[in-house]
Amino acid sequence: MTQTEQPRAWWVTAALTLGLAVAYAVTGASGLELASQPGNVTAVWLPAGLALAALLKFGRTLWPGITLGSFACNVLVFPAPDGTLERALGSLAIALSSTTGLTLIAWLVERRGSRDALASPSDLLRFMGLSLVGCVVNACGGLLATAIFSQTPPGNWLNFWATWVLGDFAGVVVVTSLVLGEGSARPRRVVESLFVFALSLVLMQLVFGRPIPGVGGTSLPVSWTVMIGAVWAGARLGGRAVGVMSLMNFFLMSWATLSRIGPFGHFERHTALLLTDCVAVLGTTVGLLLVSSEARSRRNQEALELERRHLEEKVQERTAQLELSSDALLSEAEERGRLASHLIEAQKQEALGRLAGGVAHDFNNLLTVISAEAELLRRDKEHNHDVHDAAGAILAASHRAAELTRQLLAVARRQPTTPRYVELADTLAANRRLLRPLLPANITLEVQCDDDCGVSIDPTMLDQIVLNLALNARDAIQQRPGKVNIIGSKRTLGEQAAASVGLPPGRWVTLEVEDDGDGIPPEILDRIFEPFFTTKGDGRGTGLGLSTVWGIASQARGKVTVDSSSTGTRFTAWLPAAERPSTPIKASAAPAFIDGRPSVILVVEDEPLVRRTVVLTLERAGHQVLTAADGDEALAVLEIGAAQVHLVLTDVVMPRRGGVELAREVRARWQKPVIFMSGFHERQSELTDELVLGKPFSTDQLLAAVSQALRTAT
The missing domain is CATH 3.30.565.10 (Histidine kinase-like ATPase, C-terminal domain)
Incomplete structure (x- = not known):
């Protein structure tokens, strides 16, 4: 049930008000054909339901239509002489009480009720309770107007008042069920609907179509059978079908009762109408309760379905997140595995590098001695041809060993490069x-x-x-x-x-x-x-x-x-890829043996065999040689006779003070040229711009480096 109170033009409101007045008067005049005299009360007052439906549908601003329609309807039948002031005042009082009661129902429903009275049994019962309050107000006003202005008051005022209340209430229930039933309509079942309609007519004919004398308390239970159609409609056909069945039953039961036939025909007239209202209202209520229960069940199912879809969406979303997380974890695991393999590879390279460096350093020292001694043997003319051949074989083997050493350093990525x-x-x-x-x-x-x-x-x-x-x-x-x-x-x-x-x-x-x-x-x-x-x-x-x-x-x-x-x-x-340099690089000349003038050379080498071989080679070339076993000993020699020393030839790796630190001191204090001898060194990158003799070196390479350094110094 929805209420529309949107702003609209005045003429629209006026037209709706006039239409409500006409509809109220017409349905009221039709209903009065079944009215009970005196008092003009009926078992079902349809104008009440029609007026309440209009107020709920279009707003309470239509209340003047209720007053006009009710006055027009009652002024024709009010129990007072025609043209008298009592008839006019009594009709106006009833019109105002009807307007007040129905407007009160609309106001209470808007404030306390549900916008869909058939949404659940509790909503339906709340709507019916609020409607009953308004019907009581309406009946009280009508009773007071009748008591004051009517010339033929009813005999039983309590039955008169109760019939008025239930008549208005029955009209509200029946008509609003037709209006409210639209929202709870079910799939069309034409054959079943025709069957239920026919069944209701048959039952009505059997129960209310002939005189049935009352026997004790059997009249009321028998009358309930005619409401089977309304209950069936509530269980199977929807709220609108309940309204149709109830409306038919109301009219037929009221006609039969006023005609003194059926189970209530022998009762006093107001009592008979009161019993008719009770049966019809309760039957309609049961049917509407079934409709509202089904509506609540359907709404719960829709809510469950919506929740299920929402849950599925959440599950899908969560699954997608988990898949993303899984992919991220898998990617992270793969990345960690890759980094771990790189770390292992780096550790292997580091271990191999240390191994290769240590082997290269010691092995190159030995190869330097072997190759130098072999060259000395081959140059010595005093030995025979066999000795010279053996010296050549030793040199070839030392060169092959030096190549293997270079390969080891290359594998470890520690080979000295230029x-x-x-x-x-x-x-x-x-x-x-x-x-x-x-x-x-x-x-x-x-x-x-x-x-x-x-x-x-x-x-x-x-x-x-x-x-x-x-x-x-x-x-x-x-x-x-x-x-x-x-x-x-x-x-x-x-x-x-x-x-x-x-x-x-x-x-x-x-x-x-x-x-x-x-x-x-x-x-x-x-x-x-x-x-x-x-x-x-x-x-x-x-x-x-x-x-x-x-x-x-x-x-x-x-x-x-x-x-x-x-x-x-x-x-x-x-x-x-590298860019071509702007100036061409001059090819270095092949090293040549230069005797040079006699010079004093300080040889710093911790390996005695290498030191002896280098000293012997330099002395045979005419140079004077001083020796030291490490950097500290070399500094002590220079402290005494640095002026006589022309060149320092030093190993890189030595105990106490190494060659790099020694060269730094020599250049800072005495500005002497330095040649490095290196098989391998962890700090090889520090020797990039230095003159370095890579071990093992030949006699010619040693003497050429010495000559180059001496020429540069002079």
Whole structure:
């Protein structure tokens, strides 16, 4: 039930008021045909229900229509002489009491009632209770007007008043059920509706269609059977059907009762109408209670369905959040796994680096002694040819051992480097001439490279990458005919492409080495870059080739990727692209042996064998040599005779004071040139701009470095 009190034009309100007055008067005149005399009361007063429905539907501003309609209706039948003042005043008093009672009901429903009286049984009972209050007010006013102005008062005032109350109340219940029933309409059941209507007519004919003398208390129970149709309608057909059945029953029961037939025909007239109202009102109430119960059940089901959908949406939303959280957790787990693997790899590299550094330092000291002594033997003309050959073999072995040491440092990414701009095309052209003799005749070698593929790297390291990858491709092809392709190209990687490779976006130079061998088994693909891992067997591999390539690329801030299948393998070394320098780099001249003038050189070396070999080499070249076993001892020598010393030749790693700290003191206090001898040092990056002799070094390299330093100093 809704109330519409929206602002509207005055003429609309006037038209509605006039329409209500006419409708009230017409329905009232029809209802008075079944009125009981004296007093003009009926079993059902439809104008009351019609007026209340109008007030609830269109607003209480229509109350003048109730007054006009009620006055017009009552002035014709009020029990007073025609044209007398009593008839006019009595009709006006009844009209005002009807207006007051119905307006009071509308006001109470708006304030205390529900906007949908059939929403639940409690809402229905509240609406009926409030309506009964207004009907009591209306009946009291009518009773007072009749008592004052009527010339033929009723015999039983209590029955008269009760019949008036129930008549108005019955009209309210029946008409409002027709109006309110619209909101609770059910699916149409035409056949069932016709059956119920016919059943009601049959029952009405059986119960109220013939005289039934009252026998004790049997009249009232028998009369209840005629309300089966209203109850059935409430259970199956909806509120509007209840209103139709109740309206039909009211009229037929009232007609039969006033005609002195049916179960109430033998009662006093007001008592008979009162009993008729009781049966009809209670039957209608039961039907409407069934309708309101079904409405509440349907609303609860809709609420449950809405809650279920809301819950499903929440579940779906929560599921989506959980999926996102799960994806985030999975991504985080993958990221942690990746970081953990990187950490493990870094720890492995750190451990390998420390191992390689320690081995390189000690091993290079030994190799320095071995190679220097072998050179001295080979230069000594007093020995025979066999001794010279043995010295050459020792030198070759020491060079091979030095190469292995460099590979260890490259794997650990700790190899001393001197990066400079290198054109990949020039490197590949030079290596093609070197590689061709290393590849058997059954392997075809093809080399191609884009222009302007410049990188910043130590040239010897780039040569090492090319050589190791090419020899790895050769071993993959073995004895059958095959092909090795070496391709250099330049690429620009965007965000997505760079992420797929695992590199920062930007310009890159790639060195690809392809072969058509048998490929790498998938189960070992993740291990091929591990140091000392090899599948060649029979002592044919050290397991450092691919590890060296990986270490060099990583040290150059690049990466190595591999794609392998049963038809071949492609290794790709990614190196950062470099800009060509504005001025060409002059190629350094090959070291030459220069005797130089006799000079005093301070040799600082903690290894006695290395110190002896260096001293012997320098003395044979005509230099005077002072020695010290560490930095502190060297400073003590310089404190005494720094003026006679022309050059300091120092190792890097020594006990107490190392070579870097010693050089800092020497330059600050005496401005002497310094040459470093280093097999490996943790602080190798600090020697970038220094003159460094990498151990093991040859006699010629030592003397050339000394001559260069002395010439620069003078």
